[in-house]
Amino acid sequence: MDYVVARQRMVAEQLVRRGITHPRVLRAMATVRRHLFVEEAFWGRAYGDYSLPIGEKQTISQPFMVACMAEALELEEDQRVLEIGTGSGYQTAILAELGARVYSIERNRALALRARRRLEALGYHHAWVRVGDGSLGWKDKAPFDAIVVSAGAPAIPTPLIEQLAENGRLIVPVGDLQSQVLKKGTKRGMTVRWTDLGDCVFVKLIGEQGWNG
Numbered sequence: 001m002d003y004v005v006a007r008q009r010m011v012a013e014q015l016v017r018r019g020i021t022h023p024r025v026l027r028a029m030a031t032v033r034r035h036l037f038v039e040e041a042f043w044g045r046a047y048g049d050y051s052l053p054i055g056e057k058q059t060i061s062q063p064f065m066v067a068c069m070a071e072a073l074e075l076e077e078d079q080r081v082l083e084i085g086t087g088s089g090y091q092t093a094i095l096a097e098l099g100a101r102v103y104s105i106e107r108n109r110a111l112a113l114r115a116r117r118r119l120e121a122l123g124y125h126h127a128w129v130r131v132g133d134g135s136l137g138w139k140d141k142a143p144f145d146a147i148v149v150s151a152g153a154p155a156i157p158t159p160l161i162e163q164l165a166e167n168g169r170l171i172v173p174v175g176d177l178q179s180q181v182l183k184k185g186t187k188r189g190m191t192v193r194w195t196d197l198g199d200c201v202f203v204k205l206i207g208e209q210g211w212n213g
């Protein structure tokens with residue numbers, strides 16, 4: 001299988017056709033080798049229009065959803081982004097390709113260690129993965145220019161708003177266990193302006209500001 005061609009097709013057919021336009025996001029999606037973030041048995045399906053299992057009952061997100069969230073984050077070079085739900089590390093790599101300094105939290109230790117090793121091996125030296133409850137954010141490293149939550153929350157986790165910088169963007173799926181709405185908040189002074197980006201389906205955010213395990 002020619003993975004370069006598979007990635008180009010993924011970008012053209014799944015992303016551009018659905019309205020992703022940001023050139024740096026499209027370039028990052030065409031660059032990161034998604035197949036290296038799943039087990040070899042899934043390599044042939046790595047550029048399909050779906051999420052895939054990554055073990056521990058978790059999934060690597062659908063490429064369109066990763067691109068959609070990356071675009072909505074409006075990242076500039078060297079900005080600091082907090083990612084909640086590292087999973088395979090694929091989205092972490094996309095954010096790093098965009099030039100961001102990525103702080104990523106994963107509650108599942110096995111996934112976190114695997115993702116950290118993978119990102120190091122691939123040369124992403126501006127991405128840091130730690131084990132923990134990301135629903136509480138990463139207070140020591142705040143404030144963040146952007147925060148992205150890759151798991152569905154029952155409500156907006158308030159610590160994340162507190163840890164956003166001025167003009168910071170928060171992307172978070174909010175809803176019930178079956179489906180959520182992808183919300184984008186932009187912080188201006190003491191207020192946050194919210195917009196809805198569309199419907200989505202994520203695994204649940206488990207933690208103090210999420211669902212019970």
Ligand code: SAM
Nearest residue numbers: 060085087088090091106107134135205206207
């Ligand atoms: N974007 C990831 C990727 O590209 O592989 C996939 C993320 S997966 C859909 C959601 C992840 O969130 C799972 O790995 C899950 O263990 C993690 N998670 C759930 N609740 C969490 C929490 N409170 N803190 C950190 N990670 C959490």
